[in-house]
Amino acid sequence: MTPNDQPDAGIVLTPEQKKRQRARSIAIALTLGALVLLFYIVTIVKLGPNVLTRPM
Amino acid sequence: MSLALKGADRPAVAHALAAAAEPSLAGVGDYFALMKPRVMSLVVFTAFVGLMVAPGPIHPVIGFTALLCIAVGAGAAGALNMWYDADIDAIMTRTAGRPIPKGRILPGEALAFGLTLAAFSVVVLGLLVNLAAAALLGFTIFFYIVVYTIWLKRATPENIVIGGAAGAFPPVIGWLSVCDYLALEPLLLFLIVFMWTPPHFWALSLSRSADYARAGVPMLPVVAGKTETRRRILIYTALLVPCGLAPYGFGFAGPLYGVVAATTGVLMLVLAWRVFTTREDPAEGAAKQLFGFSILYLFLLFAMLLVARGGAA
Numbered sequence: 007m008t009p010n011d012q013p014d015a016g017i018v019l020t021p022e023q024k025k026r027q028r029a030r031s032i033a034i035a036l037t038l039g040a041l042v043l044l045f046y047i048v049t050i051v052k053l054g055p056n057v058l059t060r061p062m
Numbered sequence: 063m064s065l066a067l068k069g070a071d072r073p074a075v076a077h078a079l080a081a082a083a084e085p086s087l088a089g090v091g092d093y094f095a096l097m098k099p100r101v102m103s104l105v106v107f108t109a110f111v112g113l114m115v116a117p118g119p120i121h122p123v124i125g126f127t128a129l130l131c132i133a134v135g136a137g138a139a140g141a142l143n144m145w146y147d148a149d150i151d152a153i154m155t156r157t158a159g160r161p162i163p164k165g166r167i168l169p170g171e172a173l174a175f176g177l178t179l180a181a182f183s184v185v186v187l188g189l190l191v192n193l194a195a196a197a198l199l200g201f202t203i204f205f206y207i208v209v210y211t212i213w214l215k216r217a218t219p220e221n222i223v224i225g226g227a228a229g230a231f232p233p234v235i236g237w238l239s240v241c242d243y244l245a246l247e248p249l250l251l252f253l254i255v256f257m258w259t260p261p262h263f264w265a266l267s268l269s270r271s272a273d274y275a276r277a278g279v280p281m282l283p284v285v286a287g288k289t290e291t292r293r294r295i296l297i298y299t300a301l302l303v304p305c306g307l308a309p310y311g312f313g314f315a316g317p318l319y320g321v322v323a324a325t326t327g328v329l330m331l332v333l334a335w336r337v338f339t340t341r342e343d344p345a346e347g348a349a350k351q352l353f354g355f356s357i358l359y360l361f362l363l364f365a366m367l368l369v370a371r372g373g374a375a
Contacts, residue, residue, distance in 0.1 A: 017085055019085055022087065023085045023086070023087060026086070026087055026088060026089050027085075027086070029089060029090050030086075030088070030089075030090060030093075033090045033093075041182075041186075044127060044130075044186075044190070045190070047123055048123060048124065048127055048190045051121050051123045051124065052124075052190075
């Protein structure tokens with residue numbers, strides 16, 4: 007069996023790298039969640055009572 | 063005379079290239095550090111004052127959104143600045159601990175981070191607050207990166223004088239977030255920060271001139287000498303103090319603001335005079351005192367404008 011026949015393991019992260027990667031992923035998720043929430047709240051604020059007004 | 067570094071003298075870049083093959087070890091704190099949080103806090107404060115002194119109401123949520131976008135825009139500018147200046151940051155003692163020179167964040171990561179934040183901050187400000195404020199925020203980021211960081215910083219000792227405009231725009235952006243037209247008042251706020259920047263940074267550069275010289279940055283003490291820098295600090299402080307008094311002179315703030323602006327202005331002049339007359343190289347204690355007090359001076363002026371807006375001054 008030659009080295010070329012070995013399955014490619016790719017880049018293997020160290021535990022520290024995994025920990026940092028997870029922290030970055032959580033930070034991105036929280037930021038995106040906050041952005042969605044911000045757009046939702048600002049939409050309500052800008053529309054005000056008109057949020058319930060729908061043309062029939 | 064060009065003081066710009068040659069490519070081969072850029073250890074941070076070489077280090078980054080060597081580290082590029084490794085998966086990133088950057089933590090969330092490293093990305094936060096890229097945003098220059100201390101600079102960001104001053105930007106947010108001056109923008110907040112600009113927003114508060116503007117005529118007309120603004121919903122607290124919209125005001126918060128405006129300040130958030132301005133803060134993120136400032137952070138984007140900080141990240142892009144650290145991306146471009148990684149080579150000289152690695153040489154200077156004050157900045158050698160930043161994430162890129164330390165190898166914790168790759169230059170490409172900082173560039174992508176900065177561009178993403180810049181795009182988001184401008185687009186969100188335009189969509190949720192107003193287009194005029196967004197346009198000025200976009201221009202401010204462009205000015206700080208392209209005009210100051212890429213062009214002026216390594217080309218002329220006047221870098222701080224012209225580049226200081228980038229730091230003076232936030233109160234105007236805050237104003238534009240409330241009413242999408244300009245008036246004399248936000249221009250006075252701009253003028254105060256604009257005139258404050260040169261003596262503030264030159265006081266810092268006096269005590270760091272060896273650092274700047276080693277990095278090849280043509281700061282005024284490096285190019286024109288410390289005596290000329292001390293003279294220019296005094297001149298710019300003498301020009302700053304009347305600007306600080308202008309909101310009272312034009313009737314935008316009451317006597318309490320006038321008293322605070324006059325008292326702290328005199329103290330600024332006294333400290334600038336001490337910098338001018340004291341020759342204590344390399345300790346530069348007088349310059350450090352002026353640098354520290356100048357931060358308090360700007361904070362007090364803007365805080366008193368807030369108080370004046372509340373009707374008490």
